[in-house]
Amino acid sequence: MLGTFALGAQTLHAEPLKIGIIESLSGSQTSTGRLYANAVKYGVDKINAAGGFNGEPVQVTEYDNAGGAPEAADKFRQAVADGVDIVIQGASSAIAGQLTENVRKYNIRHPGKEVMFINLGGEATELTGDKCQFYHFRFTTTAPMRVNALVNALKNAGDLGDKVYSINQNYSWGKDVQAAVEAAAPAGGYDIVGEVLHDVNKIQDFAPFVARIKSANPDTVFTGNWSNDLLLLMKATGDAGLKVTFATAYLDQPGNIANAGATALGHYIANNYDNAAASSDEFPEAYKAATGHYPIFVEGHSAFAIAQLQQALGTLDFKGGDINVTKIALALENSVYDSPVGPISVRKEDHQTIRPVVVSKVVKNPKYPADDTDMGFQTVEVIPGEKAIYPVQDSCKMQRPSE
The missing domain is CATH 3.40.50.2300 (Response regulator)
Structure with missing residues (x-):
């Protein structure tokens, strides 16, 4: 019992x-x-x-x-x-x-x-x-989704230009971003005037990289950089007085706006979500x-x-x-x-x-300020998922369970 x-x-x-x-x-x-x-x-x-x-x-x-x-x-x-x-x-x-x-x-x-x-x-x-x-x-x-959205939005806003530079970290993600920038060139109508892959989170001074960017004279710089590699790159660009638009993937990482200050104004990010776009x-x-x-x-x-x-x-x-x-x-x-x-x-x-990809631009006095500053993100365009997506890769050979 x-x-x-x-x-x-x-x-x-x-x-x-x-x-x-x-x-x-x-x-x-x-x-x-x-x-x-x-x-x-x-x-x-x-x-x-x-x-x-x-x-x-x-x-x-x-x-x-x-x-x-x-x-x-x-x-x-x-x-x-x-x-x-x-x-x-x-x-x-x-x-x-x-x-x-x-x-x-x-x-x-x-x-x-x-x-x-x-x-x-x-x-x-x-x-x-x-x-x-x-x-x-x-x-x-993924990188193609972010880059495709950025190219589309910057082109529609008249901020893309016809000369693009690509600088990224030298690992799988950075290489993916570089490849996506190359693939989007025909649709974007731009020439790639320079590309560089650099060590991840080891560069203390991006001035030499910015000098190379300056000599290439691009309108827009695409980068998948994150953390200090993004912050220091933007800071060196500002210190050099180079007027260029950044197209980024991680500009909204906490601390970036506060640390970059006015240097960040006018730069773009493509992301999954932004409060201002809700x-x-x-x-x-x-x-x-x-x-x-x-x-x-x-x-x-x-x-x-x-x-x-x-x-x-x-x-x-x-x-x-x-x-x-x-x-x-x-x-x-x-x-x-x-x-x-x-x-x-x-x-x-x-x-x-x-999924939708939200493209935003750093402005003053936004609805949702970032990092306790008077700056933050303003939605430029929301790219619907069906427009942001890319074809299934040939290398994907998914084996499904018996249903």
């Missing part, structure tokens, strides 16, 4: 959905990693406030990868030992590449107990190219009410990814039983989320999200 009672008691407890955030929560990328984690927590709190999933609150555990791929692999092993169903990560394409391979290999060895990877920030094109796999979903842009104040105000600040940098699009997951979960009913990650993945790839800047869908062939 006791055994029967115990069995009955066990069935009253449903299986919770477990999410593991494997993120850079210490080291040089802590500030960015924490923003990803903030946004995920915000989204999961909304899921749980609406009743959770499968009869239980969704559980979230943070795992600190300390900004390294080997550490991320270790944390992945810990996460799956803890029973995590979905891993989430954003800061660094190198770490995303490590995790997607960890997930792929784990799922091959554990059929029926698959784990899914929601990638919020790894933008290397290979992740939806030769590394594409069914259990990886990219809920952010269809209403509802999302930024709700985020601020929950977190104490308006969504910045990577927080907006990351919160949308969890909202889209919530929407997909709403189509499933496991009746309190085992979590079926394959069914969650199938529901997610069929979802369309109506974000404040436009619809976001998933391309089934490679699990790249087809």
Whole structure:
């Protein structure tokens, strides 16, 4: 009788959905990693406030990868030992590449107990190219999407010119940006008057690079640089008195506007989201009410990814039983989320999200000031997802589960 009672008691407890955030929560990328984690927590709190999933609150555990791929692999092993169903990560394409391979290999060895990877920030094109796999979903842009949007918006605004310079960090992301600038030249109607790839976060003085830019006399400088490599590049440009428009990917990283000062005015960024581009104040105000600040940098699009997951979960009913990650993945790839800047869908062939790209310009006295300054971003154009997307890469050979 006791055994029967115990069995009955066990069935009253449903299986919770477990999410593991494997993120850079210490080291040089802590500030960015924490923003990803903030946004995920915000989204999961909304899921749980609406009743959770499968009869239980969704559980979230943070795992600190300390900004390294080997550490991320270790944390992945810990996460799956803890029973995590979905891993989430954003800061660094190198770490995303490590995790997607960890997930792929784990799922091959554990059929029926698959784990899914929601990638919020790894933008290397290979992740939806030769590394594409069914259990990886990219809920952010890529270099072609950002560059195509920038070219389109700058051209429409009359700020592109016909001479372009490309300067980027010498790793997968920087090379992707350089290739995207080259590919967009015919549509943009510009000539590339110079290109350079430089060491990542090792250059202390960009004056020699700016001298090369100045001699090439471009109208616009495209760069995927981030952190100090963007700040110091812009500062050296300002110090040299070079009047040029920057077309960037990460100008909204916290601290950039404050540190760059007036040098940043008039420069452009292409990103997944900008508060000024939102269809209403509802999302930024709700985020601020929950977190104490308006969504910045990577927080907006990351919160949308969890909202889209919530929407997909709403189509499933496991009746309190085992979590079926394959069914969650199938529901997610069929979802369309109506974000404040436009619809976001998933391309089934490679699990790249087809998403709006917001192009903004740094101005004085914006609606949402950045870094406690009188400067911030003003929306120039929102490029719809179907216009910003690029073709599926030939190298993507996704093997789908039997449905």
